[in-house]
Amino acid sequence: MPIPDHARANFDTLLRAAADANLVLMECLDAATREPRYVLCAVGRSDGEYVFTPFGHLADGNPYDAYLPPDPKDPAGFIVGPTI
Template sequence: MAIPEGYRRNFETLLRAAEHGDLALLECRDAATGVPRYVICAVGREERDYVMTPFGHLHDGNPYNAYVPPA
């Protein structure tokens, strides 16, 4: 199964942010449940403000139990 182009572009953006040291881990709240989430974000600037672009959150528990690798 091919990875959709939009996901590939987001991953490339994430790699560039990591290469330049522009990543942050933020404690946020899940919009639907209010549960704390620890979110990986790319950090950018917009004039004098920082802009955090969320890419995903760290998995609670054992991530090996949550995913099935491709066959």
């Protein structure tokens, strides 16, 4: 499955921020659960103020347990391991 244009544009922005040393890890609260999240943010300036643009948070626990990778044998599928 192709990556959507908006996701690719956000990733490119994230890479530019990292290359320019304008990337931070910020502790925030999840808006729904109020649990702490560690959020990757690009830092910019607007009208003399700092602007933090969130791009995503780091996975809690083992990130290999949080995601299913794409299946190289099926472009539209994902590798589903055994369930517990």
